Amino acid sequence: MTDWWAGTGTGVGLPAWLLVLAPGWPLLLALPLVLPGLRAPLARLAPWAALPALLIAVAAPEATLPLPGVLLGASLALDAAGRWVLGGVALLWLIGGWLAAERGCTSRTLLALLLAMAGAFWLPLAGDLPSLLAASVLAAYPLYGLLAGRPAGPVLIASLVVADLLLLEAVLLLLHGSAVLDFAALRAAWAQAYERDLLLLLVLLGFGVKAGVMGVHYWLAPALAQARDWLLAPMVGFMLVAGLLPGLRVLPLGLVDWPAVAALVQLLALAGSGWAVLAGLLQGSPRAVAAYAAAALSMLWLALAGLQLQPATAAADAAMVLPVLAVLAGLGVAALLLASVAVPGSGAGMRPVLLAVSLLLVGVAMLGTAPLTAQAGGGLPWLAWPALACVGCVGLLLGAALGALARGQVPTGLPEDARIAAALAAGGALLAALALATLLAKLPWLQQGAGGAALGVLAVLIAALGVGRVAYPALARLPRVPPGDLLVLAQGAVAAALAARARGGLLTGRLRDDFHRGIGRVGAALHRAQVTQAGELLLRRWAVAMLCFLAIGAAAALLAGH
Amino acid sequence: MTPLFDPQLPANALLPLLVLASSLVPGMIIFFLAEERVRLRTVLNLGGALMKLALVGFMLWGSYQGQRFEARLPLLEGLDLVLRVGALSLLFLALSAGLWFLTTIYAIGYLEGAPHRSRFFGFFSLCVTATVGVAMSGNLLTFVLFFELLTLTTYPLVVHRGTEAARQAGQVYLAHTVLAGSLLLAGTVWLYTLTGTLGFVPRGFVAEVAETHPGALRAIFALLIAGVGVKAALVPLHSWLPRAMVAPAPVSALLHAVAVVKAGAFGIVLIVYDVFGVEQAAELGVTGPLAAVAAVTIIYGSLRALFQDDLKRRLAFSTVSQVSYIVLGVAIVGPLASVGGIVHLVHQGLMKITLFFCAGNLAETLGIHKVSEMRGVGRRMPWTMAAFTIGALGMIGVPPLAGFITKWYLSLGALEAGVHWPLYVLMASSLLNAAYFLPILHAAWFAEPDPAPTHAAAADGHAAPSRAHAGWLLLLPPLTTAALSVLIGLFASLPFSPLEWSLLIAEREFEYPEARADVPLRPGAGSDD
Secondary structure (H helix, E strand, C coil): CCCCCHHHCCCCCHHHHHCCHHHHHHHHHHHHHHCHHHHHHHHHHHHHCCHHHHHHHHHCCCEEEEECCCCCCEEEEECHHHHHHHHHHHHHHHHHHHHHHHHCCCHHHHHHHHHHHHHHHHHHHECEHHHHHHHHHHHHHHHHHHCCCCCHHHHHHHHHHHHHHHHHHHHHHHHCCCCCCEHHHHHHHHHHCCCHHHHHHHHHHHHHHHHCCCCCCCCHHHHHHHCCHHHHHHHHHHHHHHHHHHHHHHCCCCCCCCHHHHHHHHHHHHHHHHHHHHHHHCCCCHHHHHHHHHHHHHHHHHHHHHHCCCCCCCCCCHHHHHHHHHHHHHHHHHHHHHHCCCCCHHHCCHHHHHHHHHHHHHHHHHHHHHHHHHHHHHHCHHHHHHHHHHHHHHHHHHHHHHHHHHHCCCCCCCCHHHHHHHHHHHHHHHHHHHHHHHHHHHCCCCCCCCHHHHHHHHHHHHHHHHHHHHHHHHCCCCCCCCCCCCHHHHHHHHHHHHHHHHHCCCCCHHHHHHHHHCCHHHHHHHCHHHHHHHHHHHHCCHHHHHHHHHHHHHHHHHHCCC | CCCCCCCCCCHHHHHHHHHHHHHHHHHHHHHCCCCCCHHHHHHHHHHHHHHHHHHHHHHHHHHHCCCCEEEEEEEECCEEEEEEECHHHHHHHHHHHHHHHHHHHHHHHHCCCCCCHHHHHHHHHHHHHHHHHHHHECEHHHHHHHHHHHHHHHHHHHCCCCCHHHHHHHHHHHHHHHHHHHHHHHHHHHHHHHHCCCECCCCCCCHHHHCCCHHHHHHHHHHHHHHHHCCCCCCCCCCHHHHHHHCCHHHHHHHHHCCHHHHHHHHHHHHHHHHHCHHHHHHHCCHHHHHHHHHHHHHHHHHHHHCCCEHHHHHHHHHHHHHHHHHHHHHCCCHHHHHHHHHHHHHHHHHHHHHHHHHHHHHHHHCCCEHHHCCCHHHHCHHHHHHHHHHHHHHHCCCCCHHHHHHHHHHHHHHHCCCCHHHHHHHHHHHHHHHHHHHHHHHHHHCCCCCCCCCCHHHHCCCCCCCCCCCHHHHHHHHHHHHHHHHHHHCCCCCCCHHHHHHHHHHHHCCCCCCCCCCCCCCCCCCCC
């Protein structure tokens, strides 16, 4: 039997056990919600449920807590990248919780909120794959409850189910007989992986869905456009914590030499960014434009991650630096989204502050990409360009979002929004300063003459911002693209099929009549329900069932070569 | 005349007999109780169930300490009735005893005020007696006897309502199971003539004749698997199962999670492991076809479930699909896959019984029998639907619920065995599971309730709702099993967890760790490499 309680041994101190508090506290608040008498006091505590996680991110030392009795031998671990993501996501959930409390929500909504929060805080601390998958489910599926009633809900849940299946498949194929389930083992497994291109595709699709990567992004814009305003910041946090960070932890960044794959990823990222710009510029609402900006950011991280797949363009500490940049940019997008709901009059003009913070955070994040692209430029210069172009696309969409905000009517909010916005502004500015300090320490790019790259990035960003700001109103006469762009085609096809079915068949007119008269009889006999019902009736006869059983067995034996 | 019971038997031989008696004796007494003796019947039912739980707990602890439990009663010349408790049988025993206790509580609440309760609970107890007999069988003869007893004791439960639909379902059930029983018996006799023994042995007892009679052994394997495959609802021998849904909810729960279907799956495990030996079976080439049949069953069951509007029929086809995970795990031939298959005996039992309890609550309280009637039921019966949600998510394989552990081990086991196709089967099955369970959850929690609640169930041939709200007797069992579905997934690696027991069983079957230490069974086992 497993030594399941080894975690309580002398080797694990109090700081390690504190990690449990981050996901545990929201869960602890969530469970008693089912008791009516406790709902009111818990509802008052719920807005602060993210505070322990934030404090842990700020103050707890790096630690690992083995939990061998949990799942298949789980662990919680706080590392440098996890700390940044936990801090950022906790800040976003804190704001989401405050806003939810201000807006007022039912106990059922509160339950879903706390469950999603617990999952979101578990994810950056998950030290093994089964924990990651479990935490991902806990973070993701309650979002469906929080989006309930919105058309984006089914799109989100369908995307998540497919993504989780792809990820499970990828992880199992990567493990392939190994019983070690931590991330280091998984990264090492890539080198010997069979069909690694397929595996990479599965991983990119699986985490890409959650990170809102273009091509599998269909839930993102509808969800952000339709979500209640208090859910906006946590949704951005979900992208970071469920899509980006685990993706970076699983990919073998800096450990492999796959030049062709690296180049392909760059090109895909570039194409995806272009797609995001095209769809984003034609969105009708600031939130939807911001959603496409978030998707463009995901493409940028993908491009930069792609650079780490070959030694010539890989940078030291990229696996740690990328999450920091992503957190900064994510907070920036959240500030942008919140600016679309904050009211200038009620909080001494907080919208400009939020927009300024948004630009500052994204700007710092983009500057942080300079050393990574500069490193690529030193090795294979042309590979640096896609990432730079992705920065431009992000800038374009941010500018477009500013343009959309300037044109749009902002709904009236509550005075409390101002304080919340101020908290985000202060927290974001603090994080930006910390991030700059960290990046300077980690990546001495100024000393290595990468200042030119930084200036280039900054120039591209500012220019693109300006172009986006001007282009969005200029394109206002063009027809708007619905959030989720290509999704509308699938929805249209489904709606048409359902309508045709309701009318009595998928075929119409003379063709349908012919179908009914001629092959219709055969078709009806083969119709799903009738065939299966008839089959079931036949199978109730023992002899038929037995003959079928023997036939299946014989056929299987023949196919198996026996 | 040989005495039936030797008073000089050591204590470890008595316990298996006591486990049988703990349900047999109350059952025999209950038959003769008048309908109005509710209290005494309840005491007998719950007392027997609790005693069985305690005995199984004692054996679990004793077995962990290395004790052996075996009772041998002379039956025929050279053939004894053998009750033996090993790791595998303990797993099934613990499941049966635990779920019988909960189902008894549920049935007491469900049948409150209903007619023929003494008859029902009498056969109910006999059914569990047969099930634990199957679990403790020490040889194929004992297995066949209890397996057939199970058929005879469950038939009255299937036709309990006494309606025409119930009678017809009973006929189909009996036709299938009796004919299957004859095949099982034929295979058993043939095997005995070939080998001269029927005693279950780890890694089987047919190796000596495998080289001389491979064809006969393949035919015997087919006969035996067809014999137990009917109860395991392997396609195309499954069609009795959806029809048997006319039975009361506790019977459906028992059929699907503990007794009949599970006994069939357990029988397949025994035949592959303890009669043929999994590696010998693979050498004979019979595991490949068995895996193929399991794969067909998994996909077919899920596809059929997708198109059922009747809730219990949807759950029944889901059972058809899910039980074959066990068969697939056994047939893949590898320790990790075996762990996945064996542990699913318990996991599927807990999750499926939760779903059937909830379906019973919906039918009894709101008169809801169809998926299309479930709009907004989460608001009207939040506890029931919370348990249903956990059961459904577990069936899909969502981590950290029990179903995830099953799928993880089955998939890894397939890869370890060098085959990829089971991964795609499991993936397709998970997608289909999501497709037929998630719309139910959406309708229950997020759809607006129908303005006029449906109480026209009687028009569809269903019983009308008989109570205003689900009492605690109806709520406690599904909530308990739902909580267990979470806990055994979340704490899968704790001592005495189903997963740990399954690992022990696989270690025994595949001679771990000595012979195959190159393939680590437990996560983390190879971390030093």
